Amino acid sequence: MRPDYPIIVCDVLIIGGGSAGAMAAIRAKEVDPNQKVVVFEKGDLKYSGCIARGMDALNIVAVPGISTPELYIEANALACDGIMDEPVNYRMAQRSWQMLKKLESWDVCFPLDEKGEYEVLQVHPKGRFCVTMKEPELKAILAQRVYDLGVRVINRTMAVQLLKVGDQVSGAIGMNVRTGEIIVCKAKSVILSSGGTARFGLPNNGYLYGVYDFPGNTGDGYCLAYRAGAELSGFEYTLIYYIIKDINAPLLYITLTRGANLLNAFDDHREKDHPSIKSMLQEHHEGRGPMRIIMSHLPEEKIREIEDILFTTERPVQERFFQGRNVDFRSGEIELWPTECFLCGGHGLTGVRVNEKAETTVSGLYAAGDTSLVARGHLSGAFVFGEIAAESASEFAAGIESAELETEQINKFIKTQETRFDQSGNPVPIEEFEYKVRRIINDYIVPPKNDYKLNHALRWMDRFRKELNEEVRVKDVHDLFKFYEIQNIIQCATMSALASKERKESRWGLWHYRTDYQEPNNQDWLKHIVLTQGEVPEDVRISHREIVRLGNSKTL
Numbered sequence: 001m002r003p004d005y006p007i008i009v010c011d012v013l014i015i016g017g018g019s020a021g022a023m024a025a026i027r028a029k030e031v032d033p034n035q036k037v038v039v040f041e042k043g044d045l046k047y048s049g050c051i052a053r054g055m056d057a058l059n060i061v062a063v064p065g066i067s068t069p070e071l072y073i074e075a076n077a078l079a080c081d082g083i084m085d086e087p088v089n090y091r092m093a094q095r096s097w098q099m100l101k102k103l104e105s106w107d108v109c110f111p112l113d114e115k116g117e118y119e120v121l122q123v124h125p126k127g128r129f130c131v132t133m134k135e136p137e138l139k140a141i142l143a144q145r146v147y148d149l150g151v152r153v154i155n156r157t158m159a160v161q162l163l164k165v166g167d168q169v170s171g172a173i174g175m176n177v178r179t180g181e182i183i184v185c186k187a188k189s190v191i192l193s194s195g196g197t198a199r200f201g202l203p204n205n206g207y208l209y210g211v212y213d214f215p216g217n218t219g220d221g222y223c224l225a226y227r228a229g230a231e232l233s234g235f236e237y238t239l240i241y242y243i244i245k246d247i248n249a250p251l252l253y254i255t256l257t258r259g260a261n262l263l264n265a266f267d268d269h270r271e272k273d274h275p276s277i278k279s280m281l282q283e284h285h286e287g288r289g290p291m292r293i294i295m296s297h298l299p300e301e302k303i304r305e306i307e308d309i310l311f312t313t314e315r316p317v318q319e320r321f322f323q324g325r326n327v328d329f330r331s332g333e334i335e336l337w338p339t340e341c342f343l344c345g346g347h348g349l350t351g352v353r354v355n356e357k358a359e360t361t362v363s364g365l366y367a368a369g370d371t372s373l374v375a376r377g378h379l380s381g382a383f384v385f386g387e388i389a390a391e392s393a394s395e396f397a398a399g400i401e402s403a404e405l406e407t408e409q410i411n412k413f414i415k416t417q418e419t420r421f422d423q424s425g426n427p428v429p430i431e432e433f434e435y436k437v438r439r440i441i442n443d444y445i446v447p448p449k450n451d452y453k454l455n456h457a458l459r460w461m462d463r464f465r466k467e468l469n470e471e472v473r474v475k476d477v478h479d480l481f482k483f484y485e486i487q488n489i490i491q492c493a494t495m496s497a498l499a500s501k502e503r504k505e506s507r508w509g510l511w512h513y514r515t516d517y518q519e520p521n522n523q524d525w526l527k528h529i530v531l532t533q534g535e536v537p538e539d540v541r542i543s544h545r546e547i548v549r550l551g552n553s554k555t556l
């Protein structure tokens with residue numbers, strides 16, 4: 001009997017068409033134009049993900065004559081407080097210059113000064129790696145290439161489950177977020193590039209989607225990988241940024257590196273060129289905040305330069321935001337505030353563990369970008385590991401005759417999906433439930449942490465798991481896909497609380513500050529806390545792994 005859902009067949013399936021996914025799709029077609037490449041994208045590839053429009057910098061580039069991959073390893077190890085696998089980060093830095101040149105050949109703008117040199121800024125504890133970029137059309141440029149190369153993009157489709165045959169990944173189930181239709185992709189290899197968990201803690205502005213990172217990212221990549229048996233790490237690295245109050249949009253590198261002043265609430269000047277988020281958060285929490293950015297002393301042309309970048313690239317909506325608040329950079333000030341807490345491999349250390357070939361611990365499964373653990377790789381990490389994942393996944397696919405499917409896995413999913421609508425009469429609206437889950441994350445997982453709070457977090461997450469199935473209303477397709485998103489947020493919260501409990505020390509400033517273990521302890525904790533699935537998703541198994549050093553790269 002023919003199944004009543006479409007099955008598409010491909011060599012490489014990419015889950016998430018953001019920075020890493022778009023780059024992976026392009027590279028897979030460059031490696032072998034004849035292979036079939038499919039992207040499942042929850043939004044619309046043209047403007048989805050962290051690069052909604054453009055970006056103002058490629059944060060890590062080892063520019064010849066200015067810095068080296070070796071120096072980057074030193075600098076990033078400091079930024080990661082030692083919890084960094086050297087080979088993956090080395091590989092990323094090694095290919096970063098080539099990546100910049102490739103982007104430039106696609107007409108992505110990296111401004112040059114009058115001497116014909118790039119603007120390279122220092123944003124790491126050591127060395128200069130951050131190359132200014134000015135490209136409001138970055139995502140559109142990537143998307144155009146993806147389509148021109150013949151990649152099949154399936155927009156508005158959320159990957160809800162990876163499929164396996166034996167120990168090997170063999171595709172995924174996707175669900176159209178508007179119609180609820182199921183689409184199955186049978187693939188020889190799969191790349192996960194679906195970002196981090198942007199919707200984790202609740203932002204102060206109270207809006208579920210008013211977060212710093214792309215709000216469509218709900219830890220799906222982490223959960224898909226985990227349920228397929230992959231190793232995850234870094235869930236105790238609970239990030240909070242310090243950027244524009246209420247809109248949670250970035251501006252620090254753009255303004256401070258161009259001469260803006262950073263003042264605290266008492267008008268004391270703070271470090272300018274290399275602002276550390278850690279120190280700003282500390283100042284804020286010690287009651288000397290909010291910190292403010294002041295530009296009134298800058299010449300008109302500088303202010304225009306800053307406005308030009310801020311209002312066209314990363315978040316063009318900033319222009320309307322400041323107009324609405326009557327903030328003019330020539331006279332006013334920009335108030336900064338802590339963002340919500342989020343999990344992310346690109347800004348932080350949370351991710352699916354990969355080696356320098358982007359291989360996860362599951363055969364046929366690769367990861368890139370914020371889903372993967374290429375510690376603090378930012379956009380450079382997403383692009384370079386997008387390429388690496390594509391090369392490895394293509395090679396793997398080339399060695400496989402044809403992908404197989406076990407239809408029971410699909411039938412089982414469809415059956416449970418259908419029963420969800422039995423919840424249409426339940427009392428709790430899904431949005432209110434998400435609000436509650438994320439408020440509790442704020443209360444018990446957001447640092448400062450301690451055993452008492454983390455135990456409460458775990459108890460709440462158990463309760464939420466039950467309530468999601470028994471109390472929450474699922475009346476239409478919209479609610480249904482939110483259901484899957486919130487299920488993943490709860491799973492991420494459970495994993496974050498467990499990893500945070502396990503790391504009995506404080507590390508990374510506020511981001512893993514435990515009031516019951518206030519000091520860092522390198523003797524016992526200079527290692528990864530690794531999470532894998534036991535019998536069921538809530539059965540999270542914890543183990544430890546040594547930091548991988550250069551020359552010892554095979555050890556995952």
Ligand SMILES: Cc1cc2nc3c(=O)[nH]c(=O)nc-3n(C[C@H](O)[C@H](O)[C@H](O)COP(=O)(O)OP(=O)(O)OC[C@H]3O[C@@H](n4cnc5c(N)ncnc54)[C@H](O)[C@@H]3O)c2cc1C
Pocket residue numbers: 015016017018019020021040041042043048049050051055056057058059060157158159160193194195196212213214216217218220221249250314346347368369370371377378379380382
């Ligand atoms: C506001 C902001 C500014 C930044 N500025 C800079 C900068 O100037 N320089 C720099 O180097 N770095 C910067 N970064 C970091 C950098 O942009 C990210 O690390 C990088 O873009 C992450 O790429 P990604 O592909 O992993 O995630 P994303 O680009 O977010 O892509 C993830 C994609 O997966 C899709 N998705 C999610 N779940 C599913 C699912 N279940 N099924 C299908 N699709 C799914 C999403 O819709 C999204 O399109 C910034 C980040 C942010 C948020």
